[in-house]
Amino acid sequence: MNDIKRIKHLIILLSILAGLIFWILDALIDRLMFYDKPFLEILSGNANEMAFRLLTCLFFLGFGLFAARTFCKQKKLEIELRDEITQYKITEDALRSSEDKYRSLVESTNDSIYLVDKDLRYLYINKNHITRMGFKGEEYLGRSYNEFHLPEEIKWFTKNVNEIFSTGHSVQFEHKSFRDGRYFFQTLSPVKDSDGKIMAVTVISKDINDLKEMEHKLHALSNTDELTGLLNRRGFFSMSGQPLKLANRKKTGVFLLFVDLDGLKSINDNFGHTAGDSALIEISLLLKKSFRDSDVIARIGGDEFVVFPVETAKENISTIIDRFQERIDRHNEKTTLAYKLSASVGVAYYDPEKPSSLDELLLQADSNMYEQKSHDLKF
Known part of the structure; x- marks a missing residue:
């Protein structure tokens, strides 16, 4: 900007000098024409000549001022335009760099x-x-x-x-x-x-997907008995809610079977805990073979198992239990182990007309199971 100001002042100065030079040249011309007059008198001239020369000087001065202003405006516009172009390029480069970084991030x-x-x-x-x-x-x-x-x-x-x-x-x-x-x-x-x-x-x-698979595995582990692979107590309550709702909706009564492996303590004491674990696994396999895949079968305690819902008429429930006991007998006939499997079964009936909770059903079936340990099943 200082250079522009200096050029502006130079233009004005040159216009003033141009006016003065014109004045002197005009006076010199008159000197040649009127050589007998003194030069200072010719330089000042008469009133008309003085006015003409002043107007001419003012013209040069005005032209100089106009030229200086125009030059300054033009240069200012050029500088502003150059600055805008420079800023645009800077912005464009920054935007392109940002886009490249974003695209690189998105693609990677x-x-x-x-x-x-x-x-x-x-x-x-x-x-x-x-x-x-x-x-x-x-x-x-x-x-x-x-x-x-x-x-x-x-x-x-x-x-x-x-x-x-x-x-x-x-x-x-x-x-x-x-x-x-x-x-x-x-x-x-x-x-x-x-x-x-x-x-x-x-x-x-x-x-x-990997996270969800891990989540499903953790959920399964938290609901599964490690030894038998059956549902544990948590899993039983988690999975039995839906069948209970279905029974209510269909207005259909269902049974809950409470199965206790007899003599587990005796097997552990006489043959070791490995034998006791094997007995639990064997009774679990027999339960799976005896009931439907859709039934909820769970180990809810040390030697306690439940099956729910068993859908059958009341008069047929004893037949279902007898078939399970016969499967145990056939297993004992084939086994070479020193101990025999035995199970006591208690039954509870869920009546949708008189709803009860799972806890209540378990208590009822457990009570019936202990009664069956010493007597025949009463229902």
Whole structure:
């Protein structure tokens, strides 16, 4: 800016000098014409000449001022334009760098990331999702989500995208893929323009299948008896709620069987705890063979087992128990072990017209089982 000011002042100075030079040259011309007059008299001249020369000097001065102002404006505009271009390039470089970093981040992540518009057309998909979907090249761009997914998936995805366009809020949830049954944690977020209008939806899908499998395994472990592989007490209460609700809905009575392995303490004392564990495993296998796969069979205590729900008429429950006892007898006939298996069975009936809790059923069946230990089954 200091250089511009100096040039401005130089232009004004030159215009003043130009005016003075014109004045002197005009006077010199008159000297040649009127050589007999003194030069100072010619330099000042008469009133008309004086006015003309002053006006001419003012013209040069005005022209100089105009030229200086125009030059300054032009240079200022050039500087501002250059600064704007420089700033634009800086911003453009920064934006490009930011985009490159973002794209690098998106492409290097293990998550599936894609962008769809309101019509579910793909606007962008990262490499990880391309690989998972089996896309080739960029054949997916501009094509609809609907072309690559099952109807159930399309219905679910359309509902969520429409909700985001309607509310403008992000949503997160666990999702089990209809395509391959894998579990994902998905985040769907709106993409807005400078006016705040939603233009698209970004989907970030994190594969949590291994985590869910571990969760299922931990859940199974927490509900499973380690020795027999049957449900434990926690598992029994967790799994028996639904059959109880079904019995209420169908207005159908069902039985709960309470089975106690007789003489477990004696087996442990006489043959060791390994033999006792084997006895528990054998009785568990016999229970599995005697009842349906859909029945809840559990070991709820050291030598205590339950089966629920046993669906049969009241007059047939004794037959079912007898068949189980016969299976135990056949096992004892074939075994080469030094001890024999024996089990006492107690029964409780669940009447949907007179509902009772699982705890109440267990107490009733347990009481009947102890009664059966010394007498025949009474029901």
